[in-house]
Each structure stands twice: as C-alpha cells, then as structure tokens.
C-alpha cells in the first residue's frame with residue numbers, strides 16, 4: 345500500500361520537540377505561518393508535530409468534505425481523552441455512528457428553527473430588559489462604560505454564557521453580575537485548557553498512551569487545576585439533578601426544555617444527562633463569546649459601516665412598531681447585520697484548527713491537484729489508518745479560489761448582492777465550497793458532526809449586536825488598532841503589552857451613547 349503523505353511538501357521543522365506546532369497554533373497573529381504555507385504549498389501539505397510525527401494540514405474543499413463525512417475518519421485520540429474528562433463518556437463529541445445519530449435526534453428539536461425563534465425574547469432580556477443590572481445594556485450603563493475606553497470582552501463573554509446557561513438550565517446564571525458560580529468555574533476551566541501553551545503540546549503527545557484507568561485516578565488527585573475540574577463536574581451534576589427533580593415535581597411538558605427532552609429519551613440515563621449539559625455549555629460558550637467580541641471590534645474599526653448598520657437596525661424597529669406587530673424584528677432580513685456576522689465567522693473562525701484521525705486506510709479526493717516534493721502532480725491522496733489531520737478552517741476561509749483576490753481583507757460587502765433586491769441579500773459565492781449551514785463557510789463545520797447550536801449562536805449574535813448598536817457607539821482608541829487574533833483553541837482577540845513580552849485577551853473600544861436612535 346502506498347502512502348502519498350511522504351510525497352507531500354511542507355515547511356521545514358524548526359524543532360524536534362515541537363515540530364511546527366508552535367508556528368501553527370501559537371503564531372502571533374494567528375495564521376502568520378499557516379497562511380504563508382497555504383500560498384507556498386497549496387491546500388494540502390504536511391507539517392511535523394511533537395517528536396517527529398507527521399500531520400496533514402488540509403483546506404482543499406473536496407478533501408474537507410471527505411474528512412467531515414467519512415466513517416473512516418474520527419476524532420484524534422488526545423481530543424477524545426480530553427472530551428471524556430471534560431464532558432463525560434456519552435458526549436455527542438465522542439459518540440459515533442448510531443449513538444451519535446440517536447443523540448442528535450433527541451436534541452435536534454430543541455435546536456430547530458421554530459424552537460430557537462421562540463428564544464428570541466429571552467435573549468433580548470439578556471441584552472436589554474430594564475429590570476435589573478443583570479442585563480448587558482444596563483450593566484454597561486450602571487458601570488459607567490459610556491465615555492470610557494473599556495475592554496468589552498469580559499462582559500460579552502459573560503452575557504453569552506448567561507443567556508446560553510439560562511436557555512439550557514432555566515436558571516439565572518448571574519455571570520455578568522459576577523455572582524455566578526457556574527460562570528466563574530467554567531471560565532477558569534476554559535482558561536486552563538486554552539492557555540496550556542508548550543506544556544499542552546507535550547501533554548498532547550503523551551496523553552494518548554496513558555491508560556484510561558490511570559488517567560481517571562490521576563484526575564481524582566487534589567492537584568492544582570484539577571480541583572477546578574472536580575468542582576465543575578460536581579456543580580453541573582448538582583444543577584442537572586435539581587432541574588430534573590423540579591421537573592418531576594412540576595410534572596411539566598418535558599419536551600419543551602433541554603433537560604426534559606434528555607430525561608424523556610428512553611436510551612439516556614438520568615446520570616448521563618450532565619454529560620450533555622456540559623457538552624453544550626462548553627461548546628457554545630467561548631465560540632459565541634469570541635465571535636461576539638470580534639463583531640464589536642470590527643464595528644468600532646469601521647465607522648461608516650457602523651452608521652449604516654445602526655440605521656438598518658433602527659429602521660427595522662420603526663417599521664415593526666408602525667405595523668403594530670407584537671413580535672421581535674426578523675433579524676434574518678437585515679442584510680448589513682448578517683453580512684457583518686458572516687464576515688466575522690469567515691475571518692475569525694471560532695475553532696480554526698479541528699483535528700481528526702483516519703481510522704482506516706483511505707483515499708482522500710482533492711478538488712485541485714497539489715505538487716509533490718518530486719515535482720509531480722498529486723490528484724488524490726492515499727493515506728494510511730492512524731494519520732492525524734488538521735482541518736485548516738482559517739486557511740479554507742482565505743482561499744482566493746473561493747473568496748476572491750481580496751480574501752485576506754475583512755470586507756462584509758462581499759456578502760451583499762450587487763443588485764439590491766429585498767428578498768434574499770446574501771450573495772451567492774463564486775465557487776461553491778464544502779457547504780456548511782451558512783453559505784460556504786466552515787465555521788460551524790458540516791456533515792454529521794456539524795455544530796448543533798449554530799441557529800442558537802446566530803440568533804444570539806443578531807440580538808446582542810442589534811441591541812448594542814441601538815444603544816451605544818463604538819470607536820477604536822486613539823493610537824489605533826492594538827488587537828490581533830491568537831489561536832487559543834478558539835480564535836481570541838489579543839492585546840499585546842507595550843513591552844511586547846506578554847498580553848491578554850481583550851477588545852478595547854471607546855463607548856459612546858446613541859442619542860437620537862441613529
């Protein structure tokens with residue numbers, strides 16, 4: 345059996361210990377090396393991982409489609425072990441085949457278009473309702489954000505998790521107020537995993553060879569960091585149990601709620617329900633919070649677009665009020681808002697480098713041949729079982745053959761049809777890509793493991809961005825743009841310290857008040 349991986353080209357490895365991993369994952373800004381490799385080697389190439397192992401990096405649309413849909417490709421072993429630790433054995437992330445389809449069937453109705461639409465008032469409450477300081481706009485007002493330069497990331501992260509938690513657990517989470525235990529612990533846990541740096545890369549090389557039994561014993565030790573994990577497991581389990589007990593007592597229509605649906609499914613045990621709560625809470629937290637932060641950053645960076653977007657949202661509310669409709673506006677009908685969100689999803693994909701492994705020998709099709717290291721053209725890729733693969737979503741979103749010569753520019757206008765009809769304004773892309781749930785974008789991936797929460801995330805982004813832009817103005821601080829993307833599992837906005845030695849996640853903007861609606 346021939347293996348074409350050895351014939352592929354790829355960058356030189358700067359270190360035996362880390363291979364190219366630090367260049368790929370820890371580059372500042374994200375993509376510094378990856379996007380150059382895309383230009384140099386094409387949409388399929390190889391890199392070195394820790395201790396000389398070879399990994400594939402693919403952004404070719406056909407190859408992506410194959411990897412995302414083939415039963416011969418699964419989650420890499422380190423990811424699986426981490427998912428087992430964080431979420432639990434029955435998580436949708438770990439399930440395959442029939443079990444995975446079953447879990448999706450149980451959860452899908454809660455994520456259906458109708459069910460998500462009905463969450464719009466709850467999300468609006470989270471953004472605006474004037475009943476207490478828990479809500480984003482009031483929180484910004486009462487904390488004196490107007491007229492100040494503020495790092496908006498912590499409050500945007502909290503608001504996203506508060507809304508997600510309230511939807512899932514029907515309980516006020518209180519993260520924005522700084523009170524919520526769940527929010528505090530989940531944040532600590534995500535920070536530990538996403539900031540693992542070199543230690544994380546080395547752990548990744550060793551974790552697969554640690555037997556599960558030994559790993560479970562280690563996890564029970566009272567070591568620093570592990571106490572956060574243990575607390576998180578305890579807290580989410582207790583929340584699930586008390587919610588179940590509340591539902592039993594109230595005898596409510598179980599199918600209407602997330603936990604109720606899980607509880608009435610014949611093949612899900614009550615003890616397994618926390619696995620699903622943790623999966624959705626973690627999967628939807630920073631992905632949505634970071635996308636929201638990038639959206640506010642880009643609004644601040646584009647003053648003219650900001651004015652046009654504010655007018656679009658304002659006009660939609662005025663028309664809605666004039667029609668005396670007692671419903672929220674139809675956010676899907678706002679072309680500028682959706683163009684902006686699409687472009688943020690393209691330019692800053694929340695999970696830019698998902699990993700996979702081939703479970704059997706396979707032949708990966710390519711939409712365009714790539715040049716081998718011997719100067720021949722390779723038009724399909726024979727790959728052995730056990731080959732680790734990165735799905736380079738960030739690179740795929742920068743391919744000029746798909747997005748045009750301006751792929752490296754942030755330009756929401758690319759999503760708007762040139763002729764401005766009122767029905768459907770999202771532009772058809774020149775070359776159809778892999779075909780995820782949002783045009784040719786792969787931010788939510790596609791195939792059987794496509795993000796189940798994408799409608800929830802999109803509505804949350806639409807509601808929060810519209811509410812913020814109706815109430816506040818945003819500008820980048822004098823001295824300009826100090827924010828850069830970094831890959832810390834998700835694509836985070838990063839502000840470098842002045843001495844260039846450190847930094848932190850954040851988006852600093854000057855917040856103003858919208859006085860006259862536009």
Ligand code: HEM
Pocket residue numbers: 436437448508623624625627628629631632635693694695698699787788789792793794795796797798800801
């Ligand atoms: C902008 C926000 C979001 C982005 C970009 C995003 C992206 C993704 C991606 C790329 C995956 C696949 C990961 C992989 O298989 O390697 C995924 C899976 C998943 N997402 Fe999201 N997500 C977002 C928000 C949400 C929200 C709000 C929820 C829940 C309400 C959610 C729930 C899930 C779940 C449960 C899965 C696992 C699906 C499965 O394996 O069957 N996500 N998401």
